[in-house]
Amino acid sequence: MTDSSVKAIAKVMDSVGDSAYVVVALIVLMALYAMLTQKNLLKVSIAISVMCSSVNMFLVLLGYRAGGNIPIHFLKGDESALMVLPTPQCLTLTAIVIGLATTALMLSLIVMLRKHYGTLDIDEIRRLRG
Amino acid sequence: MRPMSVVVTKVCDIFAWFMVVFGALIINNGHNTPGGGFQGGAVVATFLSFLLAAYGSRRVFAWVRENIFGFMACFGPLSFFVFGCLGFPHSFFFNSIAVPEGGQPISDWLPYAGTISLMDLSVGCGVVGALSMIILLMYKSIHMVETGEGMGGERGHDRFER
């Protein structure tokens, strides 16, 4: 890696700073607010999916290394180039598929609730309140 | 769901197969390009949802046999487990085809993927089967809710009367 590219990367990292973490925190808070205040079950499930995606994004951000390329030896370009950490990406792959499975099961349960009660409003589904 | 217009069905005729080809490309090149079994399987599973959106559920359910997807969803994890057992003298998961007995790999420049490519194929098979089966079952549930079959068993029993 040449000196000029190192300087350019350092400049970009100074300007970016920790704003990536701020973006993730904002997405989590927005999803949490929607999850707490919405009455429609479909909108609640959308909020849960958004929060799942933000957690995946946070895991990938934790493994980012400044100036790193993708962890594939064919495609990294320069021989001495850095690579981002592969372990968080691997675990994120697992988390994405599990989020997909839980979303499918959640939507099926919502379909059964709609069939059973005739509505999607949580206030009208009283039995869930205990 | 009713079928969509002629334009959509023609576009579906031409382009739907490319989804399967693209997904197979992603699955097969998983060992040295970005991608792998899960991503390619998800791409292939969009093929069935495209068919359902374009042609409507009645015609697609006449074309598709669900047992094939169920068989794929069962076959994928089982074959994955068997490929994992191939590396047993070393550890549970070891690329014992391409790296025999912990020695040097067979090819230097282009890696001979060994069990990794086979595991890509088996996991892709499982994901395609599971996601297509989930899509088919949820379309069936739409029909079940729309016709009102079995509905209203608890209706008015514990709802607010507004």
Add this chain to the structure above:
Amino acid sequence: MRKTVFMAAIIVLAGLFCGLFEEIHPFGIPASTAMDDYFIVHAPEDRSSHNVVTSMVFDYRGFDTIGEASVLFTALSSIAALFRNKDARGEGDGGRRG
């Protein structure tokens, strides 16, 4: 009323997140990279795959992937159990046939 209470709770949580930013490592400089450097260096020779992520998913941490496949299969079977037909439900014998 309810929305203002939740909004206040969200703002408090945002303040807690601001405190957490002090603890986390700066973006782009991971805390400890020894294990990942080992994987990056040794994956092509050791496991014969130039894609390090694939060699981790299917080889180094293949046991996780078995769990993942079983989770997907469990979701599929539970959805199939939710949406099964009334005809296939049997005459109330609870599966203890024969």
